[in-house]
Amino acid sequence: MTREIVLERMTQIFRDIFDDESINVVDATHADDIEDWDSLEHINLVLAVEEEFDIKFTLPEVTDAKNVGDIVDIIVQRGTL
Amino acid sequence: MVNEIISYPFDSIEIIKKKKAIKRQLRRQDALLEVRIAIMSGSTVGVVSDVLELFLLYFGIKPIFFIGNYNRYYEELLFENRELFAFSPDIIYIHTSIRNVTDTFEIEKFKVMWDKIREVYACTIIQNNFELPGYYEAALCKKINEYNVFIADYALKNNNFYVNDIQFLSAWYGLGAWLDAQDYMLYKYALSIKAIPHLSYQIAKIIKSMYGKNQKCLVLDLDDTLWGGIVGEIGTEKIEIGSDTALGEGYKAFQKYVKTLHEQGIILAVCSKNEEKITRDAFNNPNMVLSLEDITVFCANWDNKADNIKYIAAQLNILPESIVFIDDNPAERELIRQAIPQVKVPEVNNVVDFIRHIEEAGYFYTTRVTEEDKKRNQYYANEVKRANEEELFADYSAYLRSLCMTSEIEAFSWASIERIVQLINKTNQFNFTTRRYSIHEINDVMINSQYITLYGTLDDKFGSNGIVSAIIGKAQADVLHITLWVMSCRVFKRDMECAMLDRLVKMARDAGISKIVGCYYPSAKNGVVRELYKDMGFNKTSEDESGNTVWALHTSSYVNKNKVISVTRGRTV
Numbered sequence: 322m323t324r325e326i327v328l329e330r331m332t333q334i335f336r337d338i339f340d341d342e343s344i345n346v347v348d349a350t351h352a353d354d355i356e357d358w359d360s361l362e363h364i365n366l367v368l369a370v371e372e373e374f375d376i377k378f379t380l381p382e383v384t385d386a387k388n389v390g391d392i393v394d395i396i397v398q399r400g401t402l
Numbered sequence: 403m404v405n406e407i408i409s410y411p412f413d414s415i416e417i418i419k420k421k422k423a424i425k426r427q428l429r430r431q432d433a434l435l436e437v438r439i440a441i442m443s444g445s446t447v448g449v450v451s452d453v454l455e456l457f458l459l460y461f462g463i464k465p466i467f468f469i470g471n472y473n474r475y476y477e478e479l480l481f482e483n484r485e486l487f488a489f490s491p492d493i494i495y496i497h498t499s500i501r502n503v504t505d506t507f508e509i510e511k512f513k514v515m516w517d518k519i520r521e522v523y524a525c526t527i528i529q530n531n532f533e534l535p536g537y538y539e540a541a542l543c544k545k546i547n548e549y550n551v552f553i554a555d556y557a558l559k560n561n562n563f564y565v566n567d568i569q570f571l572s573a574w575y576g577l578g579a580w581l582d583a584q585d586y587m588l589y590k591y592a593l594s595i596k597a598i599p600h601l602s603y604q605i606a607k608i609i610k611s612m613y614g615k616n617q618k619c620l621v622l623d624l625d626d627t628l629w630g631g632i633v634g635e636i637g638t639e640k641i642e643i644g645s646d647t648a649l650g651e652g653y654k655a656f657q658k659y660v661k662t663l664h665e666q667g668i669i670l671a672v673c674s675k676n677e678e679k680i681t682r683d684a685f686n687n688p689n690m691v692l693s694l695e696d697i698t699v700f701c702a703n704w705d706n707k708a709d710n711i712k713y714i715a716a717q718l719n720i721l722p723e724s725i726v727f728i729d730d731n732p733a734e735r736e737l738i739r740q741a742i743p744q745v746k747v748p749e750v751n752n753v754v755d756f757i758r759h760i761e762e763a764g765y766f767y768t769t770r771v772t773e774e775d776k777k778r779n780q781y782y783a784n785e786v787k788r789a790n791e792e793e794l795f796a797d798y799s800a801y802l803r804s805l806c807m808t809s810e811i812e813a814f815s816w817a818s819i820e821r822i823v824q825l826i827n828k829t830n831q832f833n834f835t836t837r838r839y840s841i842h843e844i845n846d847v848m849i850n851s852q853y854i855t856l857y858g859t860l861d862d863k864f865g866s867n868g869i870v871s872a873i874i875g876k877a878q879a880d881v882l883h884i885t886l887w888v889m890s891c892r893v894f895k896r897d898m899e900c901a902m903l904d905r906l907v908k909m910a911r912d913a914g915i916s917k918i919v920g921c922y923y924p925s926a927k928n929g930v931v932r933e934l935y936k937d938m939g940f941n942k943t944s945e946d947e948s949g950n951t952v953w954a955l956h957t958s959s960y961v962n963k964n965k966v967i968s969v970t971r972g973r974t975v
Contacts, residue, residue: 334419337419337420337423338419338420338422339422340420340422340423340426360448360589361448361449361452364448364449364588364589364591364595365418365419365421365449365595368415368418368595368596369415369418369419372415380584380587380588383588384588
């Protein structure tokens with residue numbers, strides 16, 4: 322799966338969770354860029370991404386990810402589509 | 403669209419993902435009942451309260467939350483807590499789980515905590531019991547079972563204490579999937595985040611049932627719904643019902659279940675495309691569990707089912723949202739969904755799934771069956787008899803006189819308070835202000851001499867209706883402001899409102915009040931009383947652009963209006 326496709330699907334998840342159709346996520350997007358992105362929504366994001374790509378992040382993956390790009394890396398590496 | 407995501411069987415991930423948009427849309431409804439809920443934490447509660455809010459909104463309840471600090475439930479409930487006291491909760495929900503069962507845990511401390519809540523906050527308690535551990539440990543499993551018996555015993559002995567049974571729910575969901583070690587280590591959620599919507603839904607079911615937001619009537623198709631086969635083709639002897647065949651066993655089990663609902667006060671109606679005579683005859687089949695007497699409105703004809711359901715609602719004088727419709731035919735279900743979207747239409751095809759679906763959706767979820775619930779079917783059956791009798795009279799007032807109605811109209815009393823609160827919070831149609839009151843607020847009103855309160859019962863030759871109307875008025879100088887006036891839709895057009903007003907005016911005069919003022923605030927459902935103050939002799943004094951109107955009545959020139967109900971002094975209580 323290409324990074325573009327992953328980012329496109331991630332964008333839709335972000336739009337749903339933050340109820341904001343204007344969001345476009347890129348590799349560098351992180352919690353400070355979106356006002357409502359707090360710890361609660363972070364958990365919901367992780368859950369929604371796991372469902373969307375049918376993967377389960379490991380504990381270190383969740384704690385180490387610094388931005389959207391890190392999550393995209395994991396999804397692309399796992400090669401699921 | 404929102405209904406599809408949130409109505410049972412819901413999609414947990416969709417709900418969590420789209421909760422902001424769902425909340426935005428559900429909050430647009432009017433006449434939401436505000437309930438103040440304190441959520442006390444034994445583990446993280448964020449998603450629990452977020453999703454609980456959505457389900458409550460879907461049930462017509464707008465929660466105001468107080469969220470306790472992480473894992474401080476015990477200290478926050480046991481010791482003085484000014485914030486919580488100031489919040490004045492209607493409900494305290496204690497979100498504990500097996501994660502709180504540490505080596506030093508003692509269940510007896512919970513009783514101290516519950517007793518304290520009852521003493522300080524005098525509100526309803528919803529307490530989780532405990533789920534079993536994630537891997538087998540005989541001693542711990544035994545302890546958990548003992549704890550759960552302890553909690554259940556307390557619930558049996560104390561009113562306004564409800565168990566949120568997560569031992570059941572986690573088993574139903576799958577204990578292995580329920581206890582997600584990673585979600586606990588990372589975020590301190592006691593259960594898997596994916597399972598949380600099911601937890602929240604179960605809490606919402608308890609709360610909506612407490613506030614009278616359940617459905618009231620089950621409308622049933624007949625062929626392949628209550629029995630197997632088409633009775634019009636195979637005859638009343640050949641339909642499948644009873645223990646002779648596997649399928650017959652299924653229909654028998656469903657009828658038994660429906661009969662139990664009926665005994666708990668759920669009204670039953672039939673809506674079937676059939677010849678009426680043969681379907682009535684089918685109930686003589688000796689294997690049938692339900693009898694014709696159990697069914698309050700019977701529609702077996704060739705008319706459109708949407709028209710029949712509207713007829714059933716009109717006969718019973720209930721709103722379409724109070725109806726659950728069960729039909730094995732997907733085309734009929736779709737027709738009803740399109741024509742009357744408020745009716746609950748579970749997507750079930752096969753009799754083996756009916757019971758589980760109705761129970762899981764919780765349309766008729768009961769925490770406790772009240773005396774009122776048990777009598778409800780008799781009321782509605784009497785109502786249909788009355789309607790039949792009405793047709794015999796050319797003159798409506800002659801008909802009303804023939805009912806030999808009697809009423810007891812008195813100030814609120816402790817004995818009647820439970821029913822009054824239920825009536826106030828579930829009445830949508832005859833309700834001028836859609837103001838809701840908690841049991842606390844009613845207590846306050848009763849002990850405050852500024853207020854005049856009245857409840858009214860109505861009996862007639864067909865039976866008793868119990869308490870059907872309530873008024874709260876607040877006196878300021880020589881003016882009485884009616885802040886609440888509700889009446890059950892069961893007794894519309896019986897001149898009960900006249901009897902209530904007569905008594906109110908008398909009490910106002912006795913208290914030296916010269917003017918009574920009432921307001922009408924329009925909601926989606928209370929159009930029936932828009933002009934009622936006018937019809938009762940009030941003058942309109944103002945109206946704003948949203949249609950809110952204010953009405954006034956001078957007590958000196960008032961002439962009693964009730965001529966058909968004999969009003970007696972109340973029982974001494």
